[in-house]
Amino acid sequence: MADNDLPKTPNPWENFTSEQIENLRRAEEAAAVELVGFARWLLLGSALADLQQEAKRRANSQTPQGRRYSDMWEGLVQHTPHLARVSPPERSDAIWLHAHREAVMAWHHALPPKRRDSLRTPRVIRRNFEVDTGVAKPKRMSREPAIKKCGPGIAAAIDEAVVDLRNVADDLVRVNAGAAGLAYDLSTPELTVESACAVVEVYDTDGARRLAVAILAILDPASPTALAAPIPTTIH
Numbered sequence: 001m002a003d004n005d006l007p008k009t010p011n012p013w014e015n016f017t018s019e020q021i022e023n024l025r026r027a028e029e030a031a032a033v034e035l036v037g038f039a040r041w042l043l044l045g046s047a048l049a050d051l052q053q054e055a056k057r058r059a060n061s062q063t064p065q066g067r068r069y070s071d072m073w074e075g076l077v078q079h080t081p082h083l084a085r086v087s088p089p090e091r092s093d094a095i096w097l098h099a100h101r102e103a104v105m106a107w108h109h110a111l112p113p114k115r116r117d118s119l120r121t122p123r124v125i126r127r128n129f130e131v132d133t134g135v136a137k138p139k140r141m142s143r144e145p146a147i148k149k150c151g152p153g154i155a156a157a158i159d160e161a162v163v164d165l166r167n168v169a170d171d172l173v174r175v176n177a178g179a180a181g182l183a184y185d186l187s188t189p190e191l192t193v194e195s196a197c198a199v200v201e202v203y204d205t206d207g208a209r210r211l212a213v214a215i216l217a218i219l220d221p222a223s224p225t226a227l228a229a230p231i232p233t234t235i236h
Helices: 018-033 038-059 067-077 088-099 101-109 113-118 122-132 146-173 189-219
Strands: none
Touching (some): 038 067, 038 088, 038 122
16 A cells, blocks of 8 residues: 555545554555464454444444444545455454463464464364363353344344355365365364365365365355355265
Protein backbone atom coordinates (compact mmCIF):
# COMPACT_ATOMS: atom_id res chain seq x y z
CA MET A 1 0.00 0.00 0.00
CA ALA A 2 1.85 3.06 -1.24
CA ASP A 3 1.61 6.51 0.36
CA ASN A 4 -0.50 7.82 -2.50
CA ASP A 5 -3.01 5.03 -1.85
CA LEU A 6 -3.97 6.74 1.42
CA PRO A 7 -6.47 9.45 0.47
CA LYS A 8 -5.80 12.93 1.87
CA THR A 9 -9.39 14.24 1.89
CA PRO A 10 -11.10 12.89 3.81
CA ASN A 11 -8.25 11.08 5.56
CA PRO A 12 -9.46 7.64 6.75
CA TRP A 13 -6.41 7.30 8.99
CA GLU A 14 -6.67 10.61 10.86
CA ASN A 15 -7.17 8.83 14.19
CA PHE A 16 -4.37 6.31 13.60
CA THR A 17 -0.87 6.82 14.96
CA SER A 18 2.09 6.71 12.57
CA GLU A 19 2.97 3.27 13.98
CA GLN A 20 -0.55 2.00 13.32
CA ILE A 21 -0.48 3.32 9.76
CA GLU A 22 2.86 1.64 9.11
CA ASN A 23 1.53 -1.60 10.63
CA LEU A 24 -1.56 -1.32 8.45
CA ARG A 25 0.60 -0.85 5.37
CA ARG A 26 2.68 -3.92 6.20
CA ALA A 27 -0.43 -6.01 6.85
CA GLU A 28 -2.01 -4.95 3.55
CA GLU A 29 1.15 -5.94 1.69
CA ALA A 30 1.29 -9.29 3.52
CA ALA A 31 -2.39 -10.03 2.78
CA ALA A 32 -1.73 -9.37 -0.91
CA VAL A 33 0.80 -12.22 -0.97
CA GLU A 34 -0.82 -15.02 1.02
CA LEU A 35 -3.37 -15.65 3.77
CA VAL A 36 -1.53 -18.43 5.61
CA GLY A 37 1.21 -18.54 8.22
CA PHE A 38 1.48 -17.87 11.96
CA ALA A 39 3.54 -14.66 11.81
CA ARG A 40 1.42 -13.29 8.94
CA TRP A 41 -1.83 -13.80 10.85
CA LEU A 42 -0.43 -12.11 13.96
CA LEU A 43 0.41 -9.12 11.77
CA LEU A 44 -2.99 -9.15 10.08
CA GLY A 45 -4.72 -9.54 13.45
CA SER A 46 -3.08 -6.40 14.82
CA ALA A 47 -4.07 -4.33 11.77
CA LEU A 48 -7.61 -5.74 11.71
CA ALA A 49 -7.97 -4.96 15.43
CA ASP A 50 -7.03 -1.32 14.78
CA LEU A 51 -9.53 -1.14 11.91
CA GLN A 52 -12.24 -2.69 14.07
CA GLN A 53 -11.58 -0.28 16.92
CA GLU A 54 -11.81 2.72 14.59
CA ALA A 55 -15.01 1.39 12.99
CA LYS A 56 -16.56 1.00 16.45
CA ARG A 57 -15.47 4.52 17.40
CA ARG A 58 -17.04 6.00 14.26
CA ALA A 59 -20.21 4.00 14.79
CA ASN A 60 -20.33 4.98 18.48
CA SER A 61 -20.65 1.27 19.25
CA GLN A 62 -19.17 -0.89 21.99
CA THR A 63 -19.37 -4.02 19.86
CA PRO A 64 -18.49 -4.81 16.23
CA GLN A 65 -22.12 -5.29 15.26
CA GLY A 66 -24.99 -3.47 13.63
CA ARG A 67 -25.66 -1.67 10.38
CA ARG A 68 -23.82 1.52 11.31
CA TYR A 69 -20.73 -0.42 12.40
CA SER A 70 -20.81 -2.40 9.14
CA ASP A 71 -21.01 0.82 7.14
CA MET A 72 -18.06 2.30 9.02
CA TRP A 73 -16.06 -0.91 8.53
CA GLU A 74 -16.76 -0.99 4.81
CA GLY A 75 -15.77 2.65 4.53
CA LEU A 76 -12.39 1.89 6.08
CA VAL A 77 -11.46 -1.35 4.33
CA GLN A 78 -12.23 0.02 0.86
CA HIS A 79 -8.78 1.58 1.23
CA THR A 80 -7.21 -1.80 2.13
CA PRO A 81 -8.66 -4.18 -0.49
CA HIS A 82 -6.47 -7.13 0.46
CA LEU A 83 -7.43 -6.95 4.12
CA ALA A 84 -11.05 -6.52 3.01
CA ARG A 85 -11.04 -10.00 1.48
CA VAL A 86 -10.41 -11.62 4.87
CA SER A 87 -13.67 -13.38 5.73
CA PRO A 88 -15.54 -12.47 8.94
CA PRO A 89 -14.68 -15.75 10.73
CA GLU A 90 -10.99 -15.39 9.85
CA ARG A 91 -11.11 -11.74 10.89
CA SER A 92 -12.62 -12.64 14.26
CA ASP A 93 -10.02 -15.34 14.91
CA ALA A 94 -7.15 -13.10 13.79
CA ILE A 95 -8.28 -10.31 16.13
CA TRP A 96 -8.58 -12.89 18.92
CA LEU A 97 -5.00 -14.01 18.24
CA HIS A 98 -3.83 -10.41 18.49
CA ALA A 99 -5.70 -9.89 21.78
CA HIS A 100 -4.01 -13.00 23.23
CA ARG A 101 -0.72 -12.68 21.34
CA GLU A 102 1.65 -13.03 24.32
CA ALA A 103 0.12 -16.30 25.50
CA VAL A 104 -0.31 -17.59 21.95
CA MET A 105 3.28 -16.75 20.98
CA ALA A 106 4.69 -18.47 24.08
CA TRP A 107 2.59 -21.58 23.39
CA HIS A 108 3.52 -21.60 19.69
CA HIS A 109 7.25 -21.22 20.44
CA ALA A 110 7.14 -24.30 22.70
CA LEU A 111 5.63 -26.55 20.01
CA PRO A 112 7.73 -29.03 18.00
CA PRO A 113 8.79 -27.43 14.68
CA LYS A 114 6.78 -29.89 12.59
CA ARG A 115 3.58 -29.07 14.45
CA ARG A 116 4.27 -25.33 14.32
CA ASP A 117 4.55 -25.55 10.54
CA SER A 118 1.14 -27.24 10.29
CA LEU A 119 -0.70 -24.37 12.02
CA ARG A 120 -1.28 -22.02 9.11
CA THR A 121 -4.69 -20.36 9.52
CA PRO A 122 -6.18 -18.37 12.43
CA ARG A 123 -8.99 -20.84 13.05
CA VAL A 124 -6.57 -23.80 13.29
CA ILE A 125 -4.12 -21.84 15.46
CA ARG A 126 -6.85 -20.72 17.85
CA ARG A 127 -8.49 -24.15 18.13
CA ASN A 128 -5.17 -25.88 18.82
CA PHE A 129 -4.22 -23.27 21.41
CA GLU A 130 -7.57 -23.57 23.18
CA VAL A 131 -7.41 -27.37 23.25
CA ASP A 132 -3.78 -27.47 24.43
CA THR A 133 -4.36 -24.91 27.18
CA GLY A 134 -7.64 -26.42 28.37
CA VAL A 135 -9.81 -23.52 27.21
CA ALA A 136 -11.82 -25.88 25.00
CA LYS A 137 -12.21 -29.60 24.56
CA PRO A 138 -11.50 -31.29 21.20
CA LYS A 139 -14.65 -31.42 19.09
CA ARG A 140 -15.63 -34.42 17.00
CA MET A 141 -16.84 -33.63 13.50
CA SER A 142 -20.61 -33.65 13.23
CA ARG A 143 -22.18 -35.87 10.59
CA GLU A 144 -24.75 -33.17 9.93
CA PRO A 145 -23.41 -30.33 7.75
CA ALA A 146 -23.07 -27.10 9.73
CA ILE A 147 -25.13 -25.15 7.20
CA LYS A 148 -28.17 -27.36 7.82
CA LYS A 149 -28.06 -26.55 11.54
CA CYS A 150 -27.80 -22.80 11.26
CA GLY A 151 -31.26 -21.84 10.05
CA PRO A 152 -31.33 -18.02 9.77
CA GLY A 153 -27.54 -17.91 10.17
CA ILE A 154 -26.94 -19.29 6.68
CA ALA A 155 -24.57 -16.46 5.70
CA ALA A 156 -22.39 -17.10 8.74
CA ALA A 157 -22.42 -20.82 8.01
CA ILE A 158 -21.29 -20.22 4.44
CA ASP A 159 -18.42 -18.08 5.72
CA GLU A 160 -17.43 -20.88 8.08
CA ALA A 161 -17.58 -23.39 5.22
CA VAL A 162 -15.37 -21.20 3.04
CA VAL A 163 -12.75 -21.06 5.79
CA ASP A 164 -12.92 -24.82 6.33
CA LEU A 165 -12.55 -25.47 2.62
CA ARG A 166 -9.57 -23.13 2.45
CA ASN A 167 -8.00 -25.08 5.32
CA VAL A 168 -8.60 -28.36 3.46
CA ALA A 169 -7.07 -26.93 0.30
CA ASP A 170 -4.04 -25.73 2.27
CA ASP A 171 -3.52 -29.20 3.69
CA LEU A 172 -3.93 -30.92 0.32
CA VAL A 173 -1.27 -28.88 -1.44
CA ARG A 174 1.35 -29.39 1.30
CA VAL A 175 3.70 -32.27 0.48
CA ASN A 176 5.47 -34.11 3.25
CA ALA A 177 8.78 -35.02 1.63
CA GLY A 178 9.68 -37.36 4.46
CA ALA A 179 6.64 -39.61 4.10
CA ALA A 180 7.72 -43.17 3.37
CA GLY A 181 4.35 -44.42 2.21
CA LEU A 182 0.60 -43.98 2.32
CA ALA A 183 -0.73 -44.08 5.88
CA TYR A 184 -3.91 -42.85 7.45
CA ASP A 185 -4.51 -41.81 11.05
CA LEU A 186 -7.35 -39.38 11.73
CA SER A 187 -7.25 -39.58 15.52
CA THR A 188 -5.87 -36.04 15.99
CA PRO A 189 -5.82 -32.87 13.88
CA GLU A 190 -2.06 -33.11 13.45
CA LEU A 191 -2.17 -36.70 12.17
CA THR A 192 -5.03 -35.75 9.87
CA VAL A 193 -2.68 -33.29 8.16
CA GLU A 194 -0.01 -35.99 7.90
CA SER A 195 -2.52 -38.33 6.25
CA ALA A 196 -3.58 -35.60 3.82
CA CYS A 197 0.07 -35.01 2.90
CA ALA A 198 0.52 -38.73 2.24
CA VAL A 199 -2.48 -38.71 -0.12
CA VAL A 200 -1.05 -35.76 -2.04
CA GLU A 201 2.37 -37.39 -2.33
CA VAL A 202 1.02 -40.67 -3.65
CA TYR A 203 -1.79 -39.44 -5.90
CA ASP A 204 -0.53 -35.91 -6.78
CA THR A 205 -2.60 -32.75 -6.24
CA ASP A 206 -5.19 -33.45 -8.96
CA GLY A 207 -6.00 -36.87 -7.57
CA ALA A 208 -6.10 -35.54 -4.03
CA ARG A 209 -8.46 -32.73 -5.01
CA ARG A 210 -10.78 -35.23 -6.73
CA LEU A 211 -10.77 -37.26 -3.52
CA ALA A 212 -11.58 -34.17 -1.45
CA VAL A 213 -14.52 -33.30 -3.73
CA ALA A 214 -15.79 -36.89 -3.55
CA ILE A 215 -15.64 -36.86 0.26
CA LEU A 216 -17.52 -33.55 0.33
CA ALA A 217 -20.16 -35.06 -1.98
CA ILE A 218 -20.71 -37.83 0.58
CA LEU A 219 -20.76 -35.56 3.64
CA ASP A 220 -22.80 -32.71 2.16
CA PRO A 221 -24.48 -33.60 -1.16
CA ALA A 222 -26.24 -30.21 -1.30
CA SER A 223 -23.06 -28.13 -1.45
CA PRO A 224 -22.24 -26.45 -4.81
CA THR A 225 -18.85 -28.19 -4.94
CA ALA A 226 -20.38 -31.57 -4.23
CA LEU A 227 -23.02 -31.21 -6.94
CA ALA A 228 -20.25 -31.36 -9.54
CA ALA A 229 -19.04 -34.76 -8.27
CA PRO A 230 -20.64 -38.21 -8.74
CA ILE A 231 -22.13 -39.48 -5.48
CA PRO A 232 -21.54 -43.19 -4.65
CA THR A 233 -24.72 -45.22 -4.35
CA THR A 234 -23.25 -47.28 -1.50
CA ILE A 235 -20.90 -46.21 1.26
CA HIS A 236 -19.11 -49.07 3.01
